[in-house]
Amino acid sequence: MLRCYDGLHRLSAEEQPPNPARRHQGRFRHWRPASLSQADCIPYLHHHLHIPLSGRNPVLQEVLGLRPHLLVLNKMDLADLTHKILELLEQQGLQQVVFTDCLTDENVKKLIPILTGLIKNSQRYQRAEVSEKPLVYLLDTPGVLSPQIKSVETGLKLALCGAILDHLVGVEVIADYLLYVLNQQQQFSYVERYGLSGPCDEVGSVLKSIAQHLGKVQKVQVLTGTGNVNVAVPNYNAAACEFIYTFRKGLLGKVMLDQGILG
Numbered sequence: 001m002l003r004c005y006d007g008l009h010r011l012s013a014e015e016q017p018p019n020p021a022r023r024h025q026g027r028f029r030h031w032r033p034a035s036l037s038q039a040d041c042i043p044y045l046h047h048h049l050h051i052p053l054s055g056r057n058p059v060l061q062e063v064l065g066l067r068p069h070l071l072v073l074n075k076m077d078l079a080d081l082t083h084k085i086l087e088l089l090e091q092q093g094l095q096q097v098v099f100t101d102c103l104t105d106e107n108v109k110k111l112i113p114i115l116t117g118l119i120k121n122s123q124r125y126q127r128a129e130v131s132e133k134p135l136v137y138l139l140d141t142p143g144v145l146s147p148q149i150k151s152v153e154t155g156l157k158l159a160l161c162g163a164i165l166d167h168l169v170g171v172e173v174i175a176d177y178l179l180y181v182l183n184q185q186q187q188f189s190y191v192e193r194y195g196l197s198g199p200c201d202e203v204g205s206v207l208k209s210i211a212q213h214l215g216k217v218q219k220v221q222v223l224t225g226t227g228n229v230n231v232a233v234p235n236y237n238a239a240a241c242e243f244i245y246t247f248r249k250g251l252l253g254k255v256m257l258d259q260g261i262l263g
Contacts, residue, residue, distance in 0.1 A: 188251035
């Protein structure tokens with residue numbers, strides 16, 4: 001039986017990954033009251049359907065209650081949609097939710113009619129016009145990633161989706177969490193893709209196989225009795241980057257990182 005991921009306990013609260021969006025969050029909290037009070041409708045684009053709950057800003061949730069709003073969850077082609085996401089979001093007061101895939105324009109054309117309907121039913125008409133046909137008014141905001149990451153696992157989810165810069169967490173740490181998620185959800189396509197003999201729960205072994213399979217090696221000098229010798233060894237960092245990139249492109253199966261929260 002594959003082990004459960006035990007790397008979460010390695011990081012204490014003081015070692016949690018820093019949030020690169022913190023500066024934007026400060027600007028958003030300072031900026032939002034006057035600006036959003038002029039909005040008739042708030043389209044909230046959430047880039048990662050992998051994490052429909054973990055990636056949302058709780059501060060923004062309070063603001064959404066002030067105006068009609070539409071939650072847009074992107075990258076629907078990469079996520080496992082078998083979970084009852086809409087039902088749980090409705091319980092949280094989010095009645096207008098659309099899944100999209102901006103690369104293929106799937107459901108994107110539904111946004112304008114929904115927003116138009118919400119605006120028509122709004123009692124306020126103070127907004128900046130950006131289009132006449134169709135009539136659309138838009139007000140952009142700074143980044144709205146949650147200003148505080150409450151748990152290490154939430155931080156790892158955000159990092160795996162690219163919401164936190166890879167080098168701030170470490171690509172091998174992110175790859176370790178990715179391997180745990182794939183094994184937990186029985187997404188074993190990585191086995192055939194990288195030429196492994198079977199599912200594995202040791203990230204070092206997996207990264208070594210990836211490096212060897214793709215020819216990602218680096219030369220290091222080894223001191224011997226006859227002098228320095230150049231030896232080719234697997235490039236674990238490059239292998240981890242490849243593993244993460246392949247996941248983000250949707251080539252390792254459809255995964256829901258918030259599966260434990262959604263039930």
